[in-house]
Amino acid sequence: MTRNHPRPSRRTVLGGAAVAAFTAVAGAAPAAATARGAAWPALFPLPDGWLPEGITIGRGPYAYMGSRANGAVYRTDLRTGEGRVVHAGGTGLVAIGLKLDDDGLLYVAGGGGGTARIVDSRTGRLLRTHRLTEATGHFVNDVILHEDRAWFTDSYGPVLYGVPRGRRGDVRALPLTGDWEQTPEVINANGVVSTPDGRGLIVVRSTPGELYRVSLRTGRATRIRLSGADDVLNGDGLVRVGRTLYVVQNRLNLVSVWDLDASAGRAALRRTITDPRFDVPATAAPFGDRLYLVNARFTSPQTPGTTFTAVAVNR
Template identity: 70%
Template sequence: MTPAPSRRTVLGGALAALALTATAAPAEATPRTGTATWPTVFPLPDGWLPEGITIGGGPYAYMGSRAHGGVYRTDLRTGEGTVLHAGGTGLASIGLKLDDDGLLYVSGGAGGTARVIDSRSGEVLATHQLTRDAAPFINDVVLHRDRAWFTDSRDAVLYGVPRGRGGAVRALPLTGEWVQAPAGTNSANGLVATADGRGLIVVNAGRLYRVSLRTGHATVITLTGAPDVTNGDGLLRIGRTLYVVQNRLNKITAWTLDRTATTATLTRTITSPHFDVPTTTAHHHNRLYVVNARFSSPQTPETTFTGVGVPL
């Protein structure tokens, strides 16, 4: 594990960003370069294989690549984007979150890593080897208090990486009512912090669990209005509303959580003709934004990919 430095630290060996250009169709409803039209659909580079998206205070979305671990940045005002971080052979960027200090925390998938990337320069500032298990899949990440918490879809454990400073990674085994999927299939996926700050909500095989950050004890959240969250992927919480991206069902469901996050009531279902297996979501102003992973389509260097905005 490389200690997490401050923003001003420059580590040797960082990959230089490549000057790649998206070859997909121009962003919908963008009449000319630089015009702020806030398009509903915007392109990513062909073959990008996106899965994660994060948005900070500014109107910029950051999207990782399963193909090579790159990070693409799009101006949501225009739909125009550029490669921020090129990645490299054997790398993946799955889930990612942008911190207030401009650091991106990135899930490394089968590499078992978490990387910290400068969102301005694209430099890799730190790499944390979370696990050396034979077949991990570090999937998603949430920023909560002093740590970035990561799921491993192939193991019943969460990993807490210190934010913006040195320190040891914390491994939090999942116990209680947690049901781990058979070897070789995915369990833990998206996660968010609870409103009271005491735990995390994790989606796993169609169920939502509340996990204690003190003990790792997991409790199934009782659902009202639907029996499960089949194909649950990325999660987003705004206040006591939990948004669940149900990828292959091409929808986002909105749930109202009770005060203790032990029950959730379905209140709304969001769909769009532009959804094509959306995986994760982030919000900016009055919109939710998703990336289309297109898992049902061929995943080749020529496959086109897009991001989509829908009313919040």
């Protein structure tokens, strides 16, 4: 799992009482906890019409999944499969990628709305909305927490946005240069994780299926050389555990597993994960020895009556 570097504490944002309350509710399970085999469910129902895409899991055994229907957030207990809506969202909102900070804050990508929202995962209260771009034709897709910022990708613009993790600081727009080539009218930048050395980010370009290492100092993107496969077509969510990179390839219904070198300049395909329960999985989150994925079902009717699930597979 990508480790986060020093960050502003939740105390700065919400106050000491909120810290104590959150620790009591969500901090009881250690980060090293593992799914107890068959004792923990591996298939989770979501509300009908939920339209999920993003999933994030923190130290405790709880998965948070966003809704493209109204920007709401649903929390599932991984031990029981039971869940509830913790953030109601609102008309005109969407929740695409999302990440849970160690201090209980959810950073939520706002899609075509061009926003990043910060939500208290304990109370469900919206704390702040950042307008990342005033221009139309952008799509804020996914997010990773790295050092003092949450970094968001833009699928329709060659830029990353760095949102401060705390009250202070301005949003930073980082144009992508170097090897990056933006293709109009397709999904470009999508999933994002930090590099193993912590010096940059790895971004997947869904079409034509390429991985890039991005310098956070200059924005220069360098294409990662792949061996064992030519591309990561339809690459969506990314998960990095040490030097192992998991790429969710949504419409291919698989997760490709790659070994990165120390600088993330090369990636060698180790294996692929498939499962009959996959139905266009979009993103994934690790917990213990499992990956948890949401089935976005992009090829199925996206109606209020469409059923949705999340699934767990062994890493």
